[in-house]
Amino acid sequence: MECMVPRATIRGLVALQLIATALPTNARGQIFLELRGGAMLSSALVRDSIVEAFTVRPAVAPTIDLAVGTVLNEQYRLAVAVRWARSDLKRSTDGGNIPIIPLTAWTGSVALRRRLSSWASAQGTIGAVKYAPAGTGRNATLFRDNAPLLPIVGLGARIEHRISPRLVVGLDAAYDFHRFSTLALRAEGITGDRSVHRFSLGITLGASYADKKP
Amino acid sequence: MQTRSRSVAALASLLLLGACDSPNAPDRSSFYEFRLSPSDPVFHWPATALPVRFYADQVGALPEYVALGVRMWERQFLYGEFRGELVSDSADADVILSLQGSAPPDGPLTDDPPVTSCTGVTSVPPTTELGSGQLVYTERFQVQLQWFSRGSPSDIANCLARVTAHEIGHTLGVFNHSPTPDDLMARSPTAREPTARDRATVQILYHVRSDILPFSHGLLPP
Ligand SMILES: [Zn+2]
Numbered sequence: 001m002e003c004m005v006p007r008a009t010i011r012g013l014v015a016l017q018l019i020a021t022a023l024p025t026n027a028r029g030q031i032f033l034e035l036r037g038g039a040m041l042s043s044a045l046v047r048d049s050i051v052e053a054f055t056v057r058p059a060v061a062p063t064i065d066l067a068v069g070t071v072l073n074e075q076y077r078l079a080v081a082v083r084w085a086r087s088d089l090k091r092s093t094d095g096g097n098i099p100i101i102p103l104t105a106w107t108g109s110v111a112l113r114r115r116l117s118s119w120a121s122a123q124g125t126i127g128a129v130k131y132a133p134a135g136t137g138r139n140a141t142l143f144r145d146n147a148p149l150l151p152i153v154g155l156g157a158r159i160e161h162r163i164s165p166r167l168v169v170g171l172d173a174a175y176d177f178h179r180f181s182t183l184a185l186r187a188e189g190i191t192g193d194r195s196v197h198r199f200s201l202g203i204t205l206g207a208s209y210a211d212k213k214p
Numbered sequence: 215m216q217t218r219s220r221s222v223a224a225l226a227s228l229l230l231l232g233a234c235d236s237p238n239a240p241d242r243s244s245f246y247e248f249r250l251s252p253s254d255p256v257f258h259w260p261a262t263a264l265p266v267r268f269y270a271d272q273v274g275a276l277p278e279y280v281a282l283g284v285r286m287w288e289r290q291f292l293y294g295e296f297r298g299e300l301v302s303d304s305a306d307a308d309v310i311l312s313l314q315g316s317a318p319p320d321g322p323l324t325d326d327p328p329v330t331s332c333t334g335v336t337s338v339p340p341t342t343e344l345g346s347g348q349l350v351y352t353e354r355f356q357v358q359l360q361w362f363s364r365g366s367p368s369d370i371a372n373c374l375a376r377v378t379a380h381e382i383g384h385t386l387g388v389f390n391h392s393p394t395p396d397d398l399m400a401r402s403p404t405a406r407e408p409t410a411r412d413r414a415t416v417q418i419l420y421h422v423r424s425d426i427l428p429f430s431h432g433l434l435p436p
Contacts, residue, residue, distance in 0.1 A: 048292075049239060051421040056293060091293045098261050100294035137265070140288040140297050184292055189240030 032077070036065035036172075038202025040085050042105075045180050045196055046142060054093040056142070058103050061087035063200055067111070075115050081125075083107040085200075089133070089141075101141050102134040107152065107176070119161065125154040129178055145183035152178040158204070170204040245414040246397075248388045255341075255349055255425035258296075258387040259308075263428050265297040268382075269307035274317035275371065276359070276378070283379035287386060290413040295420035296386060308428060309385045311357040311378065318374065321367025328404040329369035332361040334377040336384035341426055350427040357381040376406055383412065387419050 040063045044055035062085070069079030089103040109127025116122055129150050133143040154176030160168050179193040249256060259266050270280040277300060284298035304310050339353035359377060361370050380403045391401040398405040398412050408416070427433060 046292075050242060050417050054293075098294075136299075137294060137297050139285060140291045140294050142292045144289060188292055 030071050032069050032071070032079075032206055032208045034065070034067040034069070034079070034081075034204050034206040034208075036063070036067070036083075036202045036204040038063045038065070038172075038200050040105075040198055040200035043197040044194070045089075046185065046190065046194060048190065052093055054091050056089060056091050056100065058085075058089050058105065059087040059097075061085040061105070063202065065202065065204075069111075069113075077113040077115075077121075079111045079113065079123075081107075081109050081111060081127075083109070101137050101143070104132040104134065106130045106132060109152065109154065109176075111156070113158075119159055121158050121160070123156045123158070123174075125152070125156065125174075125176065127152050127154075127176075129176075142182050142184045145187070148182060150178045150180060152176045160204070160206075162208075166207055168204075168206040168208045170206065172202055172204060174200045174202070242414040242417060244411050245418055246392045246394070246399075246411060247390050248415055248419045250389050254389070256387070256419070256422055257351075257389075257426040257428075258420050258422075258424045259428060260424060261295075263308070264294075265299040266385075267301045267306055267308045268298055269301050269304040269310045271312040273313040274320070274374075276311065276313045276374070279375045279378040280311055280382070282375060283382040286379050286407050287382055287416070290408050290416050291420065295417070298382075307354060309355040309357065309382075311359065311381070313374075314358060314360045318361045318370045319367035321369075321371040323371050323375055324368045326366075326368060326372060328376065328406075329365035329373060330402065331364040331370045332359060332373040332377050334359040334381045336381045338384070338389060339429060344433065348427060349425055350433050351429040354429050355385045357385065372406070376403055379407065383408070383416070386416055387424070388412075388416060 040061045042058045042061070044057040046056040048054060048056070063083055064085075065081050065083045067079045067081035069077050071077050084104065084106060086102065086104045088099040089101050090097045090099050092098075107127060107129045109125040111123045111125040113121050113123040129152050131143065131147045131150075133141060133147060138144055154174060156172055156174035158170045158172035160170035162168050176198050178196050178198075180196045181190070181193045268280050268284055270277040281300055284300070288297055290296075301307050335358050337356040337358070339351040339355060341349045342352050344350055357378075359374060359381070361374055364370075365373075376398075380398055383399050388399055390399075392399040392411060392415070394400060394409075394411060395402070396405055396409060397403070398408045399415070405412075
């Protein structure tokens with residue numbers, strides 16, 4: 001029977017373990033690295049009505065996050081993360097969904113994490129999201145004139161389990177919020193920004209410091 | 215406790231920020247009938263047929279005018295309803311544009327006042343009914359353009375670019391002419407690109423159900 005774990009994933013885990021082994025083990029000031037895979041659900045980017053009402057939103061997107069951070073003290077950690085999420089932007093009516101264009105959402109953020117217990121933490125994030133439509137079809141879309149960089153704020157919670165002195169596996173839920181508009185939408189007369197809420201669930205593998213319990 | 219109160223306040227303000235949602239809907243009330251007669255079936259390119267493939271005769275700057283026209287019409291949409299591309303083989307095309315006679319004199323496109331130094335006609339193909347009752351075109355769309363020796367080379371170039379864009383508008387499914395002379399889809403267009411009325415009209419067209427499928431060898435009986 002063939003192994004179902006992709007070779008790239010195994011290589012990634014081995015690399016993470018090697019990096020983790022090379023890291024010092026006392027907590028404060030240390031660096032940690034995290035790789036997160038998950039899925040993200042976004043609320044509508046646009047609501048419009050032509051003949052009938054419809055919404056425009058990205059389909060549920062697979063996500064990959066890479067974060068690097070430092071331990072500030074026993075309770076706080078600071079991390080810088082980048083998230084890649086890609087799915088089809090689609091127009092949804094009562095009659096169904098019509099794909100518009102493949103859309104990648106790049107999110108860069110800075111997160112401040114607070115340890116709540118030995119196995120749980122919460123975080124607040126600020127950052128920016130950049131939508132990147134793919135291919136030549138963008139000329140006929142709301143992204144034809146620009147795909148702006150949009151500030152985001154977010155919250156998250158995580159439970160984690162240490163699987164070795166240096167490796168942690170975590171399950172987390174995250175929420176973020178940004179306002180959305182483009183030049184093409186404004187030119188059309190859709191002049192107000194729209195609030196976009198994004199929720200994601202993910203599994204994180206972290207090459208972490210050997211946490212000393214208080 | 216104080217930290218917790220601050221966290222709750224931050225969360226509340228975040229959610230309140232999210233609640234302030236005030237996009238204004240655009241006004242698309244000014245449009246014209248896109249069918250020749252209100253009882254005619256509607257045609258627009260289905261999402262599955264995109265991008266629509268345009269072939270232009272390699273005569274003068276016709277391929278450039280077609281590319282300009284396709285891009286112009288694409289830009290009338292926000293939600294990917296229409297896309298087009300130029301193809302180099304007419305056998306692969308959904309729409310074939312040809313320019314009668316010799317190549318026109320070479321002149322740059324300018325903002326000069328419009329001169330009627332060309333004409334164009336779009337042949338909408340006949341339809342047939344499939345077993346299911348679905349209408350389908352039996353041929354590709356054909357557009358024929360012609361230029362006259364009237365005005366400067368730039369007048370002829372401007373006219374050909376304008377009329378090419380107008381005829382491409384017909385191939386999108388706007389079979390009627392706008393009653394407003396300022397519109398690109400007016401019978402004798404003077405506009406260089408689609409107006410707000412043209413835009414509202416194609417947007418509405420692409421959000422109603424199309425009654426006719428485009429030509430496809432696979433759909434028609436042998
Ligand atoms: Zn016409």
